[in-house]
Structures are given as C-alpha cells and as structure tokens.
Amino acid sequence: MQTEVNRLVNRGIIFGIVWIMGFGSVVALISGYQANKLIKDSGNILEGKKKVVQCFIIGTVGLILLVLAISLIFIYRKTKV
Numbered sequence: 483m484q485t486e487v488n489r490l491v492n493r494g495i496i497f498g499i500v501w502i503m504g505f506g507s508v509v510a511l512i513s514g515y516q517a518n519k520l521i522k523d524s525g526n527i528l529e530g531k532k533k534v535v536q537c538f539i540i541g542t543v544g545l546i547l548l549v550l551a552i553s554l555i556f557i558y559r560k561t562k563v
Contacts (some may be wrong), residue, residue, distance in 0.1 A: 483520060484528050491533035492515040498540030507544025514538045 491526035514537030521528045526550030 483524060484530075487520050487528050487530045488533075490501045490514075490520070491530050491537055494544045495533065495540060496535035498537060498544055501544050501547075504545060504548035510537045510541035510544065514523065514541060 490513045494510040494517070496557045497513070500506045504542030516528060518534045521530060521534065556557070
C-alpha cells in the first residue's frame, strides 16, 4: 500500500509541475485525492500526507493559472475588437 501511495503522489507532483495546459493539474488533484483516500483507509498508518498536500497545492495553483490565462485571453480579445 505504501508503494501505491508513493506512486500516486509522485505522479501527481510531476504532472502538476509539468502542467500540460491544465491537464497535469487535474492529474495532480486526482492523484492527491486517491492517495489521501488510501492513507485515510489505512487508519493514517501510511506515510505521505505532506506529499498529498503538495499535490493539492500544485494542482490548485495550476488550475488557477489556467483560469487566469483564459481570462486574460478573453479580456485581451475583447479590448482589441
């Protein structure tokens, strides 16, 4: 089980950093959620809570950046027309 948690959080952190037009952020959030569920189901015996929090932070920041980028594109297009 610990290996599964480690795999999930590492995948989430890597995809969150790479970002891939927001897709990486979604993967980071999903991986963090799945790892958090495994940790809770184990009775908090498994390690990795800090990495789960990192997944959530990286995923959330990535999605915020995506929303900001899309907003700026629409604002720029609207003012130019």
